């Protein structure tokens with residue numbers, strides 16, 4: 758009786774320990790080394806700390822919602838989001854690996870990388886758009902969906918600050934061109950297609966500057 762119980766307990770513990778180990782370790786290991794099936798080491802572009810590389814347009818992933826990150830990787834696999842740099846790596850990941858890397862990056866404190874300086878005029882114009890929108894062109898305020906300070910709301914409305922200005926601008930352009938068409942009900946396409954190039958630059962510079970404050 759004692760033996761049977763001891764063995765049962767020991768094997769349960771071993772099982773729990775292995776599962777916890779796998780769930781905790783996989784994400785960090787893939788981020789550091791990539792996978793044998795061809796996914797590149799995420800850390801070489803997004804960093805182990807998930808801050809990204811602003812100048813290169815590599816987005817910050819740290820602290821972004823895990824379900825949102827996983828959705829983006831699946832959307833890239835399905836061609837709803839087209840990018841020559843990320844797509845081969847996204848396609849090389851299986852569902853378990855996607856869940857593990859998303860969980861890893863989501864667990865880190867939100868933090869971006871250094872941004873180039875922007876002029877006060879540009880930042881003011883960007884702040885206006887982000888907080889109030891432009892009702893003369895029916896552009897809603899970004900914070901209406903993305904939350905106060907653009908810090909994100911749940912799994913569907915991602916954090917857009919702090920985030921690389923280059924990356925933000927490239928996503929707005931991708932919605933205009935159709936390279937990215939994964940947003941529910943065209944919510945972002947509708948916003949992006951109303952913005953001029955100057956407005957894209959302004960709102961991207963403002964949102965990126967929030968990381969430094």
Ligand code: HEC
Nearest residue numbers: 796797798799802814815816826829830840842843846858
């Ligand atoms: C060679 C550089 C590079 C590597 C390596 C890389 N990425 Fe990326 N990643 C990018 C770029 C560039 C983008 C922006 C793609 C776009 O414009 O749509 C991106 C975008 C993403 C996004 C979308 C983020 C968002 O906010 O929508 C996720 C998620 C992501 N990468 C996860 C990963 C994971 C996980 C790995 C490792 C398995 C990885 N990346 C490896 C460059 C890289």
Ligand code: HEC
Nearest residue numbers: 897898899902913915917925928939940941944945948960
């Ligand atoms: C009506 C709601 C709504 C408004 C207003 C809105 N967004 Fe979005 N935005 C979304 C949704 C939903 C997504 C996620 C799309 C997806 O699932 O890939 C998104 C995603 C984004 C992304 C991609 C983030 C990433 O890392 O993948 C950027 C950049 C962005 N929005 C910028 C903006 C800016 C700038 C404004 C203001 C000019 C704005 N949004 C206003 C709903 C909105």
